[in-house]
Amino acid sequence: MKKFKIITAIVLVITSVVACEKILPGTPPDDELLDGPVEGLSFEQNRQFLAGDVAFNDEIFTSQNGLGSIFVATSCGSCHAGDGKGHPFTTLTRFGQVDSTENQFLHLGGPQLQNRALPGYTTEQIPAGATFSKFTPPANTGLGFLELVSDADILAMADPNDANADGISGIPNYEYLPTFITPFQNAIPRNGKYIHRFGKKAAAYNLLHQTVNAYNQDIGITSTFQPKDVYTGLNIDPEVSDVTVHNVVFYLQTLKAPIQRNQNDPEVLEGKNLFIQAGCESCHRQTLKTGF
Ligand code: HEC
Ligand code: HEC
Numbered sequence: 614m615k616k617f618k619i620i621t622a623i624v625l626v627i628t629s630v631v632a633c634e635k636i637l638p639g640t641p642p643d644d645e646l647l648d649g650p651v652e653g654l655s656f657e658q659n660r661q662f663l664a665g666d667v668a669f670n671d672e673i674f675t676s677q678n679g680l681g682s683i684f685v686a687t688s689c690g691s692c693h694a695g696d697g698k699g700h701p702f703t704t705l706t707r708f709g710q711v712d713s714t715e716n717q718f719l720h721l722g723g724p725q726l727q728n729r730a731l732p733g734y735t736t737e738q739i740p741a742g743a744t745f746s747k748f749t750p751p752a753n754t755g756l757g758f759l760e761l762v763s764d765a766d767i768l769a770m771a772d773p774n775d776a777n778a779d780g781i782s783g784i785p786n787y788e789y790l791p792t793f794i795t796p797f798q799n800a801i802p803r804n805g806k807y808i809h810r811f812g813k814k815a816a817a818y819n820l821l822h823q824t825v826n827a828y829n830q831d832i833g834i835t836s837t838f839q840p841k842d843v844y845t846g847l848n849i850d851p852e853v854s855d856v857t858v859h860n861v862v863f864y865l866q867t868l869k870a871p872i873q874r875n876q877n878d879p880e881v882l883e884g885k886n887l888f889i890q891a892g893c894e895s896c897h898r899q900t901l902k903t904g905f
Contacts, residue, residue, distance in 0.1 A: 644872040647754055648696045651869045658867070665864025668857050669693075674832050679852025682734040682844040683727035684833040689861070692750040692831070696868060699750030705831065708745035718743050725830045727843055734844065748813050755870030756811070760819055763904025764801040764808050770898070781895045786815040793825070793838040794818050799904055820865045821858070828853055 643649070650662045670690035674680035685705055686692050692703040706726040709716040716723050722737040726745070730736040739745050767785055775782040787806035790796060796807055796818075809815045809822075817823035821838070828834040833843050836858055840848040875881050888894065 644874045647752075647871055649869050650867050651757070654867060658863075661860055661863045662867050664857075665860035665862070668861050669864055670696075672857075674834060674852075676731050679834050681727075681729075681731045681833040682842075683730045683737060684843075685725070685727055685729060685831045687832060689827060689831075693753050696752060696754050698752045701749070704747040704749050706739070706745050706747050708739050708743040710742075711744055722843075727830075727833065752871075753865055754868045756820060757866035757868065758870055758903055759810065759901070760866060761903035762810075762901050763799050764797075765799070766901065766904060767808055767810070768801060779892065779895055781892070783896070786810075788816070788818070790818055791822065791838075794822055820862045824858060824861050824865065828858070 648666070650659065654662060668689075670688070673688045673691075674684075675687070680687060686703070692699050692705075694703075706728065707724045708718055708726060709724055710718070718724070718740050721740040721743075723740075723743070726739060727737045764785075771783045771785050772779075773782055773784045785808045787803055788809050789805065790807050796802070800807055807818055809818045811817040811820065811823045812826075817826060825836055825838040828836055829839040829841070829843060834852045835842055835849050836851045836853050837855055838858065840851065842849045873881075888897075889899075
């Protein structure tokens, strides 16, 4: 009797495996996958990649684990869905003034608008007189490579006064570093300021900087790095652990760069030539090398 049961169980398992193979699509080819890790990660690194993936894509914040009190969204993945680009419903709004002096609206909740709030709290409003822009979330694949492009290479591409008269002036963004950031060894600072590179207007130095700010400004989550609560402006206990922050940073650092499809298709090649001819390449470089 026992034997019979085992045999039935085996037969059931086999039929379900066969059935699944028929129903489920096969593993997609590499160039169809956006959210995989770079090759060559160790077992331990893969574990950290997965932990970062879960924290980034699946961890939804609520009032129980620190959300808000004011916020824009409840998880990284709700704006960067599938690690890809966002859409008009997942934009961020930042406000300030037109001239380039220090933002006059920092004491009124600037620069970022937290347009949602937990029950009982008031959402932020764009203050009278402020100008504002909406930003669409970019894809966040391949950023680990960009993090490692050297300052020397960025400076070699810079052209602040448009010396080559192509109508395009690339200007590196120098800012002071927050205290929790250790600069790269090959950094080339100027008067104590460092070239920043992530986010719009290159406002973040590295992926740790961007991640810590995103937790704080987008979800209202404090960390040991950025303990200031967006609502009260007071320092409070961390709502996300250092381990989770580092896992998310590692995840972003090891998300592979997207692979171009149909590279040898004549139409694709023609488009590539047009891209170069039209001068798109002066900003969208075909090749960048990591600097270590
Ligand atoms: C409300 C939507 C929203 C949420 C939530 C959000 N982001 Fe973003 N993210 C954006 C937008 C918009 C930008 C581009 C503007 C900017 O920040 O400068 C961005 C930029 C980034 C960048 C820089 C990409 C680049 O190419 O420079 C990274 C990395 C990033 N986010 C990671 C995160 C992480 C990690 C979280 C969660 C802790 C998160 N984001 C949560 C909207 C969001
Ligand atoms: C002066 C520099 C510059 C030039 C020249 C330039 N771009 Fe861009 N491009 C950018 C920047 C910066 C962004 C990101 C803007 C943003 O996300 O707000 C961008 C974004 C894009 C995007 C969206 C990418 C994404 O993931 O959302 C596409 C597509 C694009 N550019 C195509 C082109 C094409 C085609 C040309 C040539 C006809 C071109 N660009 C020329 C700077 C440039």
